[in-house]
Amino acid sequence: GSYIEENSASPVKLPTIKFTKLFINGEFVDSVSGKTFETIDPRTGEVIARVAEGDKEDVDLAVKAARKAFDDGPWPRMSGAERGRIMMKYADIIDEHIEELAALDAIDAGKLFSWGKAVDIPTVARLIRYYAGAADKIHGEVLKMSRELHGYTLREPIGVAGHIIPWNFPSSMFFMMSAPALAAGCTMIVKPAEQTPLSALFYGHLAKQAGMPDGVINVITGYGPTAGAAIASHMDIDKVCFTGSTEVGRKIMQAAATSNLKQVSLELGGKSPLLIFDDADVDKAADLALLGILYNKANMFPFVRRQKDWVVGDPFDPRSRLGPQVDKQQFDKILSYIEHGKREGASLLTGGKPVGKKGYFIEPTVFTDVKEEMMIATDEIFGPVMSLMKFKTIDEAIKKANNTKYGLAAGIVTKNLDVANTVSRSIRAGTIWINCYFAFDQDCSYGGYKMSGFGRHLGIEALHKFLQVKSVVTPIYNSPW
Ligand code: ADP
Numbered sequence: 001g002s003y004i005e006e007n008s009a010s011p012v013k014l015p016t017i018k019f020t021k022l023f024i025n026g027e028f029v030d031s032v033s034g035k036t037f038e039t040i041d042p043r044t045g046e047v048i049a050r051v052a053e054g055d056k057e058d059v060d061l062a063v064k065a066a067r068k069a070f071d072d073g074p075w076p077r078m079s080g081a082e083r084g085r086i087m088m089k090y091a092d093i094i095d096e097h098i099e100e101l102a103a104l105d106a107i108d109a110g111k112l113f114s115w116g117k118a119v120d121i122p123t124v125a126r127l128i129r130y131y132a133g134a135a136d137k138i139h140g141e142v143l144k145m146s147r148e149l150h151g152y153t154l155r156e157p158i159g160v161a162g163h164i165i166p167w168n169f170p171s172s173m174f175f176m177m178s179a180p181a182l183a184a185g186c187t188m189i190v191k192p193a194e195q196t197p198l199s200a201l202f203y204g205h206l207a208k209q210a211g212m213p214d215g216v217i218n219v220i221t222g223y224g225p226t227a228g229a230a231i232a233s234h235m236d237i238d239k240v241c242f243t244g245s246t247e248v249g250r251k252i253m254q255a256a257a258t259s260n261l262k263q264v265s266l267e268l269g270g271k272s273p274l275l276i277f278d279d280a281d282v283d284k285a286a287d288l289a290l291l292g293i294l295y296n297k298a299n300m301f302p303f304v305r306r307q308k309d310w311v312v313g314d315p316f317d318p319r320s321r322l323g324p325q326v327d328k329q330q331f332d333k334i335l336s337y338i339e340h341g342k343r344e345g346a347s348l349l350t351g352g353k354p355v356g357k358k359g360y361f362i363e364p365t366v367f368t369d370v371k372e373e374m375m376i377a378t379d380e381i382f383g384p385v386m387s388l389m390k391f392k393t394i395d396e397a398i399k400k401a402n403n404t405k406y407g408l409a410a411g412i413v414t415k416n417l418d419v420a421n422t423v424s425r426s427i428r429a430g431t432i433w434i435n436c437y438f439a440f441d442q443d444c445s446y447g448g449y450k451m452s453g454f455g456r457h458l459g460i461e462a463l464h465k466f467l468q469v470k471s472v473v474t475p476i477y478n479s480p481w
Contacts, residue, residue: 265455
């Protein structure tokens with residue numbers, strides 16, 4: 001891709017960083033230790049701001065606030081309709097701040113400003129409204145019990161939730177976890193990724209503006225092995241939701257098991273195949289392949305197919321198609337995978353290099369002649385690197401698609417309905433996209449098979465993660481009981 005050197009054409013004012021402290025019980029506070037950490041601008045490698053570094057003591061304070069808000073506060077006690085009304089207000093306030101929020105994710109995560117403004121942040125508001133609409137439709141069932149008993153079930157909020165968030169979608173991940181939890185009547189502690197703390201703190205502020213009671217949403221910024229681990233092992237958190245690497249997911253589950261057996265849901269790594277059959281429209285298939293591999297950092301409208309049109313550059317520049325990688329570590333990791341690919345004998349069709357003199361920009365990269373056992377074929381790279389493999393039969397395609405420890409998603413491009421039906425039922429993954437890719441919607445659940453985790457984001461499935469069932473039984477009048 002070509003590269004925009006300077007940010008000269010940027011018409012957007014960079015965001016002012018207003019919130020850098022922990023958000024606990026409706027207030028912005030310093031960390032107990034007084035420590036802060038740097039959050040880095042991936043366009044330049046320079047410091048944007050210093051942010052409070054939360055640790056175990058801060059998590060304890062946030063859990064106390066969330067516990068109080070759950071045990072004694074109005075949130076789980078108010079009617080679903082009333083919770084929904086506050087959530088609707090929250091969504092409206094977020095809509096009023098779309099530009100500022102998109103700018104925070106652009107400067108902090110390297111996500112394209114235009115895409116954030118058009119897609120990521122409006123998605124957040126839609127998600128909140130979807131679950132706000134569900135808040136007054138939570139109910140149990142009446143049971144026909146076999147003896148002279150009357151039984152019914154209640155669906156009750158699970159309690160205090162801990163959400164541990166990755167950097168790839170700082171805004172939508174925050175609400176994929178928080179919005180259903182809010183609707184259920186839970187209170188929560190949210191820990192954004194250390195790479196991308198800024199929008200999360202802003203969401204804390206906006207929750208207060210929307211009239212969310214104090215202690216319902218608490219935001220603890222900080223690192224994984226300290227603040228994150230304190231959430232996973234906390235004795236007073238009822239449920240932990242984690243999205244991130246499989247390696248850390250394993251630690252979360254261990255911590256939950258050895259502490260209070262809190263419920264766990266995990267959305268972990270993926271290596272999602274796109275199967276293009278020989279009857280497919282080649283242009284359409286190329287569009288979907290690009291969408292699949294570049295989505296996280298790119299602008300997808302309109303599609304550009306030729307690699308030279310993939311302008312890599314400042315996420316604030318409207319000419320940019322692909323922003324920088326989130327941080328130095330991720331940048332180095334992607335480049336090392338590219339080196340592995342070359343060494344293992346894959347052919348580099350295009351890209352493969354960093355771009356520019358500063359920041360963490362990498363060219364869109366395509367390998368051909370990739371073999372199933374190569375690292376670029378087995379590992380989640382989390383960068384703009386595509387690996388192309390060939391198959392001859394449907395069975396071979398299915399076998400190759402299932403030859404992964406992950407099972408997050410898969411795509412199929414074909415006009416043949418029989419092929420689409422057979423393959424979609426044969427792949428062990430949580431989402432199958434037929435003639436589309438990354439087609440998300442708030443009511444369409446998303447999550448993993450196999451080592452991509454368990455539990456689902458989005459849809460009514462996600463609401464049920466935050467509810468538990470209570471059975472209530474009583475004898476019918478005059479029965480032998
Ligand atoms: P990624 O590979 O996407 O960066 P990670 O799994 O490293 O994913 O991080 C995702 C989230 O998990 C981040 O918020 C990070 O701080 C947190 N995290 C990392 N290590 C731990 C840990 N040991 N315990 C709890 N949370 C952690």
